Amino acid sequence: MALNPDRIDAAFYDALRRHYSEEEIVELGAFIGFNIGYHTFFGTLKFYPMFAPDGRLVSQEESARIYGAAPGSLAAASK
């Protein structure tokens, strides 16, 4: 959906139906679309997790050092 939407065709949906109900496919599709939209938006806002992996509350500067100031994007990696 994010990188090669043309690959999601009728045959792809038929394959999904072998594993999921129509309700579950709609749930997955909307969830994935939501995440495609929001993660890019969040990326532009430059905020990082409030807690370190060990549970400590950390500053945004420290969090950026821990989690990486420039998270890799799938779109960039595919270019």
Add this chain to the structure above:
Amino acid sequence: MPHIEPLKAEEIRDPELQELIQRGEELGVPDALFSRILARAPTLAKAVLHAMLHSHAEGNVDHRLKEIIRVQLARTAGDPYFGGLRSARAAKTGLDESRIAAGSGRFEDDPRFTAAEKWALRYAREMYLNPEKIDAAFYAEGKRHYTEAQIMELGAFIAFHYGMQAFARTLGAQPPGKR
């Protein structure tokens, strides 16, 4: 026919969901096709439709500007369904096709748009084409035109509608007149 068949109107019995579908029909975005596909997951459908309608038609940013942005985003997403829908409310309050098309074109040079509108149109265009351009300087410029609340309203609107357009594209849904 879309890859997921929409429910028939008589198969949708939840009054809250019926009302949300009706509100979408009256606004024109989304029309019943997308709503009835979503209705296959009814609890999710209510949350999605609430968010779509609220982010597009309410808030403190001009609805007509959001409508221009929404169509621009659908073109970025390659989604003919949402790209072919139009807000009846925006049309009724003066938004015409020429201005909508201009928002997807060379709007930077178009004197019909204010500096604030041009910033919002760039925000939407760059978000999914060149997100690295939306940096601290870009947000600082946005704050000269909009409050932080309005910028969050715009960003959340852009993210949510683009996400649903990315989903709709894969469904093979078509707008009225092309079905």
